[in-house]
Amino acid sequence: MTSTAIASLHRGKYRIHTVAEMTGVPAATLRAWERRYGVPVPARTSSAYRVYSDADIALIRRVVELCEGGLAPSEAARVALEEHVPQAHTPVEPGDPYAPLRESILQAIEAFDPRRLERELDRAAASGPPATVAEDVLRRVLLEVGERWHTGRVTVAQEHLASEAIGTVLRRMLTQVQPEGDARMVLLAGFADEEHEFPLQVLAVHLASWGLRVVQLGVRTPPAALRQAVAELQPALVGLSCTIAPAAHRARELVDAYADAIGDVPWIVGGAATSTLARFVSGRGGQIVEDPQPRALRSQVERMCSRRKPRR
Amino acid sequence: MTSTAIASLHRGKYRIHTVAEMTGVPAATLRAWERRYGVPVPARTSSAYRVYSDADIALIRRVVELCEGGLAPSEAARVALEEHVPQAHTPVEPGDPYAPLRESILQAIEAFDPRRLERELDRAAASGPPATVAEDVLRRVLLEVGERWHTGRVTVAQEHLASEAIGTVLRRMLTQVQPEGDARMVLLAGFADEEHEFPLQVLAVHLASWGLRVVQLGVRTPPAALRQAVAELQPALVGLSCTIAPAAHRARELVDAYADAIGDVPWIVGGAATSTLARFVSGRGGQIVEDPQPRALRSQVERMCSRRKPRR
DNA sequence: TATCATTGGACCAACCTTTGACAAATCGCG
DNA sequence: CGCGATTTGTCAAAGGTTGGTCCAATGATA
Structure with missing residues (x-):
């Protein structure tokens, strides 16, 4: 009658027996639904009494409706939850929103x-x-x-x-985020002994979001493969990743091989092992990326990319 | 009036008795049709209950219609399948459209x-x-x-x-293609020495498209990790992949370790190295999947999934 | 005090599963 | 026409799952 219409205007606070009456679902069943499917999970008073809101009741009614439509209660609960939940969640305080x-x-x-x-x-x-x-x-x-x-x-x-x-x-x-059209291209590859693909992937997302077209060669790319890729694609930049530091002599060898393969394309090296490689890399014209601050990295990359033009 | 609107809103998830009511086909007959003609093959919950989608129901209705038109059920099933499945049908030759x-x-x-x-x-x-x-x-x-x-x-x-x-x-x-709801779960992992992730990924797509929820552990999953995953997730099936054959003694060791880890959950092993492993695997109650014919594999998997309870 | 809540467990009817079987209907064929 | 063979709907048994309901002990409300 009208009382329910009025009640639905303000934020309802109904106790379980009232809700049972309103929805036609017995109180015991409401508790069972909450226990088994989490539909709904009403607020509680300080003494643990359930307090149903209008949203809770709408949810219950939806479940009832779905059940009458032929769904099993468990499925109905799942579907109703899925329909109701995706309300926007609030982005939080400035400190560390993530x-x-x-x-x-x-x-x-x-x-x-x-x-x-x-x-x-x-x-x-x-x-x-x-x-x-x-x-x-x-x-x-x-x-x-x-x-x-x-x-x-x-x-x-x-x-x-x-x-x-x-x-x-x-x-x-x-x-x-990969840009469309003919953006400048960056070639990403992991060092020959590299096993970790995540640093490369995270870097890829950054570079792509800065408007660079990322081409992934993935982990364990040997120098020869990189050489061919550079020759074929003429990238504006090459990014390498090295997480596990090789022994010093091997490190020098590897860096030299990669530097040769890259030729005169600007290149950067990142990853946990960069400190071991730093000397060799900068000796061959490469840049070390140690700062995980994307801002600094971005300007660095911007500078490097525009330094040279891919010919041809 | 609302009921039809509702039904078209959510993707139907009906249990067999509801479907029987809706289509007029007795539940026993529905099961027989599925067993004999594969029409339809509904999704399953984690406890192996059939869950029919609206598409499944449309298929059943079509079969009924054809039967009433005078076709034998087996013929009707064949025709209905052909009508429904290749919806974006390419008019190409039978040979190899891809x-x-x-x-x-x-x-x-x-x-x-x-x-x-x-x-x-x-x-x-x-x-x-x-x-x-x-x-x-x-x-x-x-x-x-x-x-x-x-x-x-x-x-x-x-x-x-x-x-x-x-x-x-x-x-x-x-x-x-990953199914929603609580479908039966299959756990996929690569052998300890495995490097190739593609066989696993292709298998994953198949299994998911058959209504199984795939959980990927990825390549190089050691037995101990698999053991924990099996214990935690209680999958209905475990799939292993082995592309590079280990030496015989190591193979036996590995298979034994995995078999122990898996316990009494049904398991299958695929990949290029299966011939080397076959003896050990079947000795420990596993199934070899050599046939890359998805059809045969599917029925095999179906049988294995429902063979044992996913309890404890 | 009388009424309503709470929890957790327990019950049990209804439903689902597979396997195997079986009789009626239909078909192929001599 | 009649006789096997196949097809197809239906059922039963044995066992697991679901879901509404109830209970007992305890606490809050009016």
Whole structure:
């Protein structure tokens, strides 16, 4: 009657028996739905009484409707949740807006919950500019996973799971920011002994978001392969990544080989092992990228790219 | 009136009894049709309940219609399948509709043209059902690239380029076909020494397109990690891939370790090295998947998934 | 005090699963 | 026409899953 219409105008606060009456769903069933499917999860008073809002009631009504449409209660709950939840979430305080996002991703990893992990990663990917997300969320999550792995808090299985999921998201993000048309091209490759693909992928997202067309050769690219790629593609820049430092003599050898392969295209080297390589790299005209600050890196890259024109 | 509007809003997820009511076909008959003609093959929940989609129901209705038109059920099923499946049907010859697609991808690789390669791969990804594309285009392109690499016709650089691009497309396709809801789960992992990720990815697309939720642990998953993952996730099936055959004693060791890790969950092993492993695998209750015919594989997988309860 | 809430577990009917079987209907063919 | 062979709808048994409901002990509200 009219009382319900009026009640729906203000923010409703109904107790369970009232809700049962309004929706036709017995109170015991409401509790069971909450326990089993989380639909809905009403607020509580200080003494733990349930307090249903109008949104909660709408959700219940939707579930009832779906059930009448032939869905099993569990499915109906899932569908109704999916319909109602995707309301925009609030971006938070200025300090570190991505901290909660990282935290929930890490929680999903520790809980070994692939479904939740993918959901959180999707949420993260849509939560800001791809380069920022790659840098401030994914990269830092990966660092944290690495640390926790060292201390035994994260297992090999969890690390594999996280790697697969984050690798997929990173690749998707790269294709999303990859510029159209004939942008300047940057060629990315991992050192010959390199196993870690993530530094390369994160770098790729940055470069692409700065308007460079990224061509990935991936990890373990030998110098000869890089030489051919440089010759064929005439990139404006070459990016190398080296995470595990080779022994000194091998390092010099490798850097020389890569420098020869690259010729006179500007090149940068990043990754954890750069300090070992620094001398050799700058000796051959390469630039070390140690600063993980994207801003500094960007101007550096801009300068380098415009220094030379790809001929032909 | 609202009920039809609702039904068209969500993608239907009906249990068998509801479907029987909606179509007038008894549940037992629906199961028989599925068993005998594969029409339809609904998705499954993690507890192996059938979950029919609206498309499934349309298929059933079509079969009923044809039966009423005088066709024998087996014939009706065949016709209805043919009508429904190849929706974006290419009017091409029976031979190999994907040959030109493969050819243009291979040309892009040989021309070392990343842009064109990505364009061709996008075109391929949209040219048919993901599982078919993964199988008949991407897998075969990768095989061909491997062969051409052996004969020197494709260089390491080209191979790297192709791997990166195809890997990205495969991952994207997987996320596109990954089922929602609580489907039965399959855990995929590469052998400890495994380097090749593509067999796993192609298998993943197949399994996902059959309604299984794929969780990728990726290549080089050690037995201990797999053990933890199995314990945590309780998958309905575990898939392993081994492309490079280890030495016999190591092979036996490895297979034993994996079998122990998997426990009593059904498991399959695929990849080029299966012949070496076959004895050990079947000795430990695993199944070898040698036949790259997805049809045979599918029924095999279906049987294995439902053979044992996913409990504890 | 009488009424309503809370939790967690437990119950049980209804539903689902597979396997195997079986009889009626239909078909091919001598 | 009649006789095997195949097709096809239906069912039963044995066992797992789902989901509405109830209970007991306890606390809050009026």
